[in-house]
Amino acid sequence: MDFAFDARTEELRARLLAFMDEYVYPAEAVAEEQRAALASPWDTPAVVAELKAEARRQGLWNLFLPDAGYGAGLTNLQYAPLAEITGRSPHLAPTATNCAAPDTGNMEVLAQFGTDEQKKRWLEPLLAGEIRSAFAMTEPEVASSDATNITTHIERDGDEYVITGRKWYISGAMNPDCAIFIVMGKTDPDGADIRRQQSMVLVPRNTPGVTVKRAMRVFGYEDHSHGGHAEVVFDRVRVPVANLVGEEGGGFAIAQARLGPGRIHHCMRLIGMAERAIELMCRRAVSRTAFGKALAQQGVVQNWIADARVTVEQLRLLVLKTAWLMDTVGNKGAHTEIQAIKIATPRAVVGILDRAIQLHGAGGVSQDFPLAELYASARTLMLADGPDEVHQRSLARRELKKYL
Incomplete structure (x- = not known):
């Protein structure tokens, strides 16, 4: 095991450290001031867009994705010291570099399991930082530490899936730019293999039946960096079968x-x-x-x-x-x-x-x-x-x- 930084990592570290000193740390107080003047606490302060534009200009963008076709093509070992640097300002730097959860995980899912159409419609704008996303898995009614417990139903009806369930602490859902949910539910609730009962489907936020009920606080904080955490109700929400991620039972x-x-x-x-x-x-x-x-x-x-x-x-x-x-x-x-x-x-x-x-x-x-x-x-x-x-x-x- 050799953990010495290679030349590319050293070069990116130097640029990222300079970006933090020159732009991110000074923007922390600015973001708070701007947020206080916003019409909605979930609107994004203008300084965040400025940081994103500068990060993209400097090539400090999508560093987390190991697939060079979509991201920087870094290994986990190369990305580790860069993520550590952004962790020093976790509420600004990951977002500024388009490396913030839950978008990172959602982009990885779409890159690995999405169809060409799903990548075109959702992955590309996520990679460009034009939209945000949410991952809907945790539920209030069950012990979600055991993912086989989830109760959200995903039933097939002809060429559509019908989704019914309630989720909470859904990161990203309060952000006005959140355009897409990846929703995990059961397509085969009586299946013999409890790890093959679940599937994931893509649900656009503006789909009829999707209700973002309320923001969930974390120790009294409204976590703006992740686009907030929300309770979301899916009431007989209909999406095309083509919105399935991967295969049925693969959730x-x-x-x-x-x-x-x-x-x-x-x-x-x-x-x-x-x-x-x-x-x-x-x-x-x-x-x-x-x-x-x-x-x-x-x-x-x-x-x-x-x-x-x-x-x-x-x-x-x-x-x-x-x-x-x-x-x-x-x-x-x-x-x-x-x-x-x-x-x-x-x-x-x-x-x-x-x-x-x-x-x-x-x-x-x-x-x-x-x-x-x-x-x-x-x-x-x-x-x-x-x-x-x-x-x-x-x-x-x-x-x-x-x-x-």
């Missing part, structure tokens, strides 16, 4: 293919969030005095900073190993490592952010620093893309299998 497998890259992308960005937290901790520690000496001279503060650095270095190596395995032996061969980083990274980064908040005192929980919002994002990722306990259960079974 569970497609979901797993989608979530593997999504999990590692989240972990890459989480490391960037942790680095931002460490930077803020250090700046605070050297600038504040308590009980007659700088916070940086307090032993407990030094311990927090040292432990954070050790933790980040450990996490980064595990994420890079996982990226390398995904590139060399595929997602299946990296299954254990993908689960390991999904368990370890959010949990550890939440701890680092918690210490950073503590070091900032009242300011840490305020809107004057990004720490509280970063904490909410990191803590949510202990649930998103599968709760920690589900990954622990699966990983433990794989370990125990060697001895049975």
